[in-house]
Amino acid sequence: MPTCRGNLYFFEAGSVHDDASNPVKNKLRLQDTVHNQKLLFSSLDEEMEAGRSKLAKLRERIRRAKGAIKEADEALQKKS
Secondary structure (H helix, E strand, O other), rough: OOOOOOOOOOOOOOOOOOOOOOOOHHHHHHHHHHHHHHHHHHHHEEEEEEEHHHHHHHHHHHHHHHHHHHHHHHHHHHHO
């Protein structure tokens, strides 16, 4: 007989509901786990790529700002 804790049901080992000895369910569970991991990692890869793109744009803005500051400093030195 299953015991209930919140929304989770626990079955005794060796009961009818024990899937540990069911190779078909184990294989399906493994395939589902692998599929979910691939989805997770592809999602993470997409996020990392988007982050790299944003970082590259930010670095370019910093380079341009530094260049503008350097040009302004040189222009001020020439006037002096």
